[in-house]
Amino acid sequence: MSVIRRLRQGMAANAFGQVVNLVIQLAGVPLxxxxxxxxxxxxxxxxxxxxYYLTAVALGLSAAAANLMVMAVVAGDRAEAQRxxxxxxxxxxxxxxxxxxxxxxxxxxxxxxxxFGLAVLDEGTLDMVLALLVLRxxxxxxxxxxxxxxxxxxxxxxGTHLGNLxxxxxxxxxxxxxxxxxxxxxxxxxxxxxQVAGLLVLAQGLRRCTxxxxxxxxxxxxxxxxxxxxxxxSFMALPLAAACSQQAPLIIAGLLLGPAATAAxxxxxxxxxxxxxxxxxxxxxxxxxxxxxxxxxxMA
Numbered sequence: 001m002s003v004i005r006r007l008r009q010g011m012a013a014n015a016f017g018q019v020v021n022l023v024i025q026l027a028g029v030p031l032x033x034x035x036x037x038x039x040x041x042x043x044x045x046x047x048x049x050x051x052y053y054l055t056a057v058a059l060g061l062s063a064a065a066a067n068l069m070v071m072a073v074v075a076g077d078r079a080e081a082q083r084x085x086x087x088x089x090x091x092x093x094x095x096x097x098x099x100x101x102x103x104x105x106x107x108x109x110x111x112x113x114x115x116f117g118l119a120v121l122d123e124g125t126l127d128m129v130l131a132l133l134v135l136r137x138x139x140x141x142x143x144x145x146x147x148x149x150x151x152x153x154x155x156x157x158x159g160t161h162l163g164n165l166x167x168x169x170x171x172x173x174x175x176x177x178x179x180x181x182x183x184x185x186x187x188x189x190x191x192x193x194x195q196v197a198g199l200l201v202l203a204q205g206l207r208r209c210t211x212x213x214x215x216x217x218x219x220x221x222x223x224x225x226x227x228x229x230x231x232x233x234s235f236m237a238l239p240l241a242a243a244c245s246q247q248a249p250l251i252i253a254g255l256l257l258g259p260a261a262t263a264a265x266x267x268x269x270x271x272x273x274x275x276x277x278x279x280x281x282x283x284x285x286x287x288x289x290x291x292x293x294x295x296x297x298x299m300a
Contacts, residue, residue, distance in 0.1 A: 003289055009157035010285030017164040018281060024171045025270040033263070035178040042262035043118050044184055046254040047130055049247040051103070051137040060236030061091055062144045064228045069152035070288055071295030078212055080224075081152055085213055087224040089145045096138040104134055125185055132188035139195035146202040146215070151288045155209040160284075162205050166198035 032041040065088035072081040108127055118126065143163065150159025173190045182190075203215060249269075254262045293299075 006154060006156065007285055007289060010160065010288070011281055013157040013160035013164065014281040014284050017160060017167075020164045020168045020171075024167065027175070028171070029263075029267050029270075031175055031178050035181075036184075038263050039258075040184075042254065042258065043121055044187075045250055045262050045266050046118075047121070047126065047184075048133055049250045050130065051134045052247045059141070059144060059239040060234070061088060061095065061228060061232040062141075062148055063235040063238070064231035065145075066148040066151050066288070067231065067291045067294075068227060069148060070291035073152045074292050074295040079219075082213060083219045083221045083224045084228070085149055085152075086216055086219045087221050088148065088228065089142070089215065090217060090220045091225060091228075092141050092145045096141045100134050100138050104131055121184065125183070129184045129188045132185070132192050136188070136191045136195050139192065139199060143195070143199055143202055146199070146206055149206045149210055149213045153210045153213070156285070156288045158205065158209055159202070162202055163198075166194065166201065169198070170194040 029041075032044060036044065065084050069081045069084045072078070072084060108130070121129065143166070147159045147163055150156060150162075170191055173194055174187050177186050177190050206213065206215070250262050250266060253265045
């Protein structure tokens with residue numbers, strides 16, 4: 001497949017992803033407001049923003065592994081790409097668990113209901129919802145590990161489409177739960193179920209697109225982990241900064257102004273960020289091609 005064709009397909013997949021984002025963010029507002037009111041919506045946004053810091057730490061590893069795998073494939077070293085793939089999956093699994101447990105423990109010990117002035121969620125429901133959302137975030141980390149397998153062999157668009165469809169399916173199920181009168185616990189539980197199903201879909205899709213890349217543990221390699229470590233730490237700054245700029249204001253608004261203000265801020269910010277769509281559509285499609293060119297030493 002030519003570079004132009006891969007770019008065209010990648011940009012189309014990213015454009016579809018941005019449409020999915022808009023549907024989720026804009027249609028989600030009236031759904032949440034209608035089901036739980038401004039206070040309930042604000043509390044949901046506050047609680048669901050906490051687990052995003054888990055992804056900020058681990059997504060740097062996925063980005064580093066993705067670049068190294070693309071360069072290994074174009075150099076004809078599929079064995080190294082396999083080692084990088086399985087090592088990154090193992091590291092994401094372990095790192096997610098190591099971060100998930102302290103985050104849960106800290107959140108359960110802190111008086112979040114008092115700090116945020118939560119009125120809709122009681123203490124027991126809050127703990128269970130938060131636990132499910134953290135579990136969902138860990139499953140999303142594992143999905144990111146599978147998605148880099150699509151990217152390394154020229155199937156970025158396919159992996160991106162599957163990821164977008166999983167997010168859309170999660171939103172549709174959430175909407176159905178809300179329309180059926182479900183509470184936050186039911187919504188969080190449905191999200192976990194969809195993420196588990198999404199992992200299975202990605203695994204099957206990867207098996208069809210890149211059959212030589214095997215999911216497992218046999219080729220986990222410490223040397224590959226050391227190769228990923230330094231660029232992973234650098235890449236970590238990007239999702240960490242994104243989490244701080246996108247989620248921290250919601251938490252601060254919740255602390256100072258209450259859940260209803262959090263809902264208003266999230267809605268207005270969604271509309272204001274529409275101008276950033278082009279960056280995601282174009283930049284993310286070009287990224288794997290830059291890695292490919294670098295691996296081929298095609299500097300021109």
